[in-house]
Amino acid sequence: MKSSQQIKTMREALLGWYAQEGRTLPWRIRPEDRAAGVVADQYKIWLSEIMCQQTTTTAASAYWHKFLQTWPTVQDLATAPRDEILTAWAGLGYYARARNLHKCAEIVCDDYGGVFPDNEAELLKLPGIGAYSAAAIASICYNEATNVVDGNVERVISRIFRVEAVMPKAKPEIRALAASLADPKHPGDYAQALMDLGAHICKPKNPKCTQCPWQSECAAHKFGTMTDYPRRKAKTARPVRYGAVFFIEEAGHIWLRQRPDNGLLGGMAELPGTDWTGEKPNVDIWLAQAPIKSNWQQVEGEVKHVFTHFTLYLSVFKGQVGAEKFEIRAAMNRFDKYALPSLMRKAIALARQQ
Ligand code: SF4
Incomplete structure (x- = not known):
């Protein structure tokens, strides 16, 4: 665990880095946008979160634009024939996501008056929205102080603290450590900053530690064992x-x-x-x-x-x-x-x- 002073310093360093170096994505509300009064559109954020599950942001961007052009609102998506949605999804993979996308849009329209629920617990009840997506949508759209943890974040946290437990058993420990760092004052920006750090700096094979705002607090970096984390069992061959x-x-x-x-x-x-x-x-x-x-x-x-x-x-x-x-x-x-x-x-x- 870090001291409260270390946590404060880490949050400031990450948010400072994000303001300068964070990605600009078509659906993203950056800190300067927030400061200018731009608010996140839940439909657009939800669409991006579902598309980015198991897909790169580059591949997802084209689909995200196409979907919004064809179905500009959640009501349009809910009333579209499911086959048309599956067809538009073709090439993005993991097709259960497209089926759940349609189901979720129908439920949002039928049970929530066309407005996505405004908290993590309620979002979690919707089809296709798992723990990560619910936390991400709630923090980005509603500024709820959630703990957003995906594979990238797991890698960063396991390195910062040198978590020795082997995945997936290490997950609860990593979640708890991630929660200890999460910034309740800027949940949306903090979550997106951490996602960017995991995706572009703390890479699986070649982490760019010299560019990392958390380098001085990273135990794995201190010992030069960055790529040993997260700990994994030896891989078995894919059948x-x-x-x-x-x-x-x-x-x-x-x-x-x-x-x-x-x-x-x-x-x-x-x-x-x-x-x-x-x-x-x-x-x-x-x-x-x-x-x-x-x-x-x-x-x-x-x-x-x-x-x-x-x-x-x-x-x-x-x-x-x-x-x-x-x-x-x-x-x-x-x-x-x-x-x-x-x-x-x-x-x-x-x-x-x-
Ligand atoms: S110092 Fe290196 S290993 Fe540690 S969090 Fe930063 S990029 Fe990852």
């Missing part, structure tokens, strides 16, 4: 899965189907395909799962796609359609209309090369 998809092109259209709502890529469109298994099966086992009988030809090469918990290798088969009807007949020149995840876009590109 591999195999599957196949079936590509049928006919008169400028291809056949797609919709995945079930629950589970990976839920509600998205896909090429019809097989189960994904830990062992690569015999081709006949795959072909037995084809949606129709056809003279299937295997395309050379395969698509590799890395999910959080496994790597998928997808083989692609091409065939001709008979009189069969499929769920979705998708025009090749109007793919923007379909909620196609990048995995399926890669498979279609491979099929069309040959």
Whole structure:
């Protein structure tokens, strides 16, 4: 634990650094904006927080602008067809976020009169808003003195205090230490300053300690062991899965189907395909799962796609359609209309090369 004088000095140093060096992001209310009377728009902040979960701010920015152009208010988003939201989300990944985005907008409109709740506890009840997002939205929009802790903040705090417990067991200790530093007078600016410090200075592999406003208070820096924290167990290899998809092109259209709502890529469109298994099966086992009988030809090469918990290798088969009807007949020149995840876009590109 730091003394109250150390904590005061650390808060001032961080906020001073943030005022000079903090990022300017399209949705961000910077200290000078606040001073000029600009207030945060909860809808815009909520959208940015959901999009930035598991996505870089650079990638999220383009989507954030597109969503606001298409659905300028939470009411517009709530009344939009869910398929259109999934389609606009395509490429951003982790599609449960898009489904929850829609659900959350509906609840905000139906139960809260179109205004996001003004405190962390109530925000936490909404779909898609976890502990980190609730704390971030409450501090940025409502200046609530919350404790905003994501992976970046965990790294900074574990280094400052040399937290020896191994992740994820160390999380409660790190949260408590983060809370001891959090500034109740400037919660929004402090939270964003700490996020920036974690993202741009206290980097996982090469922390830029010489530029860090907390260098003199950092125990890991003192011992030269910055990259030893946070402590982690040795990594196990990411498991591999195999599957196949079936590509049928006919008169400028291809056949797609919709995945079930629950589970990976839920509600998205896909090429019809097989189960994904830990062992690569015999081709006949795959072909037995084809949606129709056809003279299937295997395309050379395969698509590799890395999910959080496994790597998928997808083989692609091409065939001709008979009189069969499929769920979705998708025009090749109007793919923007379909909620196609990048995995399926890669498979279609491979099929069309040959
Ligand atoms: S001094 Fe280095 S390791 Fe410590 S918080 Fe700053 S950037 Fe991270």
